[in-house]
Amino acid sequence: MNQYSKRRHSVFDSLQGNAAVILFSGKAPMRSADEAYDFSVDRNFYYLTGLDKEDMVLLMYRLDGTEHETLFIPPYDETMARWVGGRMLAEEATNISEIKSVEDRGDLDDSIASLLNRSRKDPAFTMYFDFWHYEKDQPLTAAHNYAAGLRVNYPGLNLKDIYPTLTGMRLIKDEYEISCIRKAIHTTNLGIMQMMRTAKPGINEMTMEGVFNFVLAQSLCKRNAFHTIAASGERATILHYQDNDQIMNDGELFLCDLGATNDYYCADISRTFPINGVFTPRQREIYEIVLKAQKIVEDNAKAGVKLKELNQLVVDFYKEELPKHGLDKDVTEYYFHSVSHHLGLDTHDVDGGLGSMLQAGNVITNEPGLYIADEGIGIRIEDDLLIYESGCEVLSHEIIKDPDDIERYMNKGQ
Numbered sequence: 001m002n003q004y005s006k007r008r009h010s011v012f013d014s015l016q017g018n019a020a021v022i023l024f025s026g027k028a029p030m031r032s033a034d035e036a037y038d039f040s041v042d043r044n045f046y047y048l049t050g051l052d053k054e055d056m057v058l059l060m061y062r063l064d065g066t067e068h069e070t071l072f073i074p075p076y077d078e079t080m081a082r083w084v085g086g087r088m089l090a091e092e093a094t095n096i097s098e099i100k101s102v103e104d105r106g107d108l109d110d111s112i113a114s115l116l117n118r119s120r121k122d123p124a125f126t127m128y129f130d131f132w133h134y135e136k137d138q139p140l141t142a143a144h145n146y147a148a149g150l151r152v153n154y155p156g157l158n159l160k161d162i163y164p165t166l167t168g169m170r171l172i173k174d175e176y177e178i179s180c181i182r183k184a185i186h187t188t189n190l191g192i193m194q195m196m197r198t199a200k201p202g203i204n205e206m207t208m209e210g211v212f213n214f215v216l217a218q219s220l221c222k223r224n225a226f227h228t229i230a231a232s233g234e235r236a237t238i239l240h241y242q243d244n245d246q247i248m249n250d251g252e253l254f255l256c257d258l259g260a261t262n263d264y265y266c267a268d269i270s271r272t273f274p275i276n277g278v279f280t281p282r283q284r285e286i287y288e289i290v291l292k293a294q295k296i297v298e299d300n301a302k303a304g305v306k307l308k309e310l311n312q313l314v315v316d317f318y319k320e321e322l323p324k325h326g327l328d329k330d331v332t333e334y335y336f337h338s339v340s341h342h343l344g345l346d347t348h349d350v351d352g353g354l355g356s357m358l359q360a361g362n363v364i365t366n367e368p369g370l371y372i373a374d375e376g377i378g379i380r381i382e383d384d385l386l387i388y389e390s391g392c393e394v395l396s397h398e399i400i401k402d403p404d405d406i407e408r409y410m411n412k413g414q
């Protein structure tokens with residue numbers, strides 16, 4: 001039984017009585033004319049199937065003690081095969097997912113109608129959808145739309161959200177998932193090292209981003225974990241700077257926040273280094289404060305601790321430390337984000353909320369920063385941590401961050 005089968009078993013185990021779960025792989029929204037945005041598979045669908053193709057549907061249900069799983073996939077289309085490549089065949093979908101029953105996507109409605117007809121005698125029959133959405137006014141997902149249709153046609157039907165169940169599962173990473181994150185981090189390191197070797201005054205931030213992407217391509221990494229932040233000088237004080245198009249100046253710092261992926265699992269790493277290869281005394285002074293904040297989180301991250309407690313440790317440390325360095329405004333002037341989030345199939349992965357306790361097997365980030373706009377200094381150092389019962393492992397330990405190591409590496413051979 002492969003990992004996807006095992007996960008679907010766990011989902012079945014979580015269901016009470018007669019019930020169904022329906023998940024959609026999603027479809028890329030149209031962008032302009034006949035061009036669509038890049039497709040990005042629904043991560044919960046992927047988590048349960050290992051399939052990353054558009055417009056597929058997973059239906060799992062238990063009725064009268066028997067469990068069934070069916071995949072609905074778009075039919076093979078000869079013309080499309082010649083234009084953009086062949087769609088996935090049923091056998092391939094079965095090989096990856098271990099779901100034996102594969103039907104035509106167009107037959108979904110009839111199958112659901114038949115299932116609801118057969119389940120009529122059980123008023124407790126419940127259909128589970130992934131009802132998660134990030135923003136209230138975002139376009140409705142396939143799950144919301146499909147459920148809305150069922151509400152009209154089957155007014156008494158029980159509809160519930162499977163998202164919390166899947167969140168609970170995804171929070172705890174198994175060995176395979178951790179190995180994927182390790183590989184993604186390793187590729188990210190190769191990219192950062194190449195950026196450090198490339199950095200010099202006069203080049204554009206865009207070149208740095210391009211260098212990172214080139215290394216990812218060389219490593220056969222198909223996608224970035226998220227939009228790369230390549231920020232020099234005062235742009236590094238903008239938390240999620242996106243433009244990446246300014247000239248990098250002598251004497252300034254460069255902040256990169258980026259990640260490779262491996263089998264959709266993300267790395268999320270930030271490093272800050274001097275564009276000319278040597279920190280100024282002031283840059284080094286601030287850098288070392290951030291490094292100390294990071295160490296505090298590292299020393300305290302373990303099962304039973306809450307993310308908001310880790311963040312509070314950083315805030316408390318900054319409150320005491322920053323005034324000693326002439327930074328006497330409120331801490332929120334210099335540090336205005338949280339120190340950590342979960343990491344996995346999504347960069348900002350599923351979580352139980354800031355108040356929930358860490359558990360062994362969680363992977364989280366450790367990313368304190370300091371942003372001093374009037375000095376043009378923005379520093380963030382971000383590592384990825386695997387949580388154990390009694391501590392944590394820095395998965396990204398290979399990526400240099402000690403200021404001496406950075407200077408030595410950047411000036412090697414000069």
Ligand code: GLY
Binds near residue numbers: 257341367
């Ligand atoms: N790269 C986004 C973040 O660090 O959360």
Ligand code: MN
Binds near residue numbers: 258269270
């Ligand atoms: Mn990041």
Ligand code: MN
Binds near residue numbers: 268382
């Ligand atoms: Mn992060």
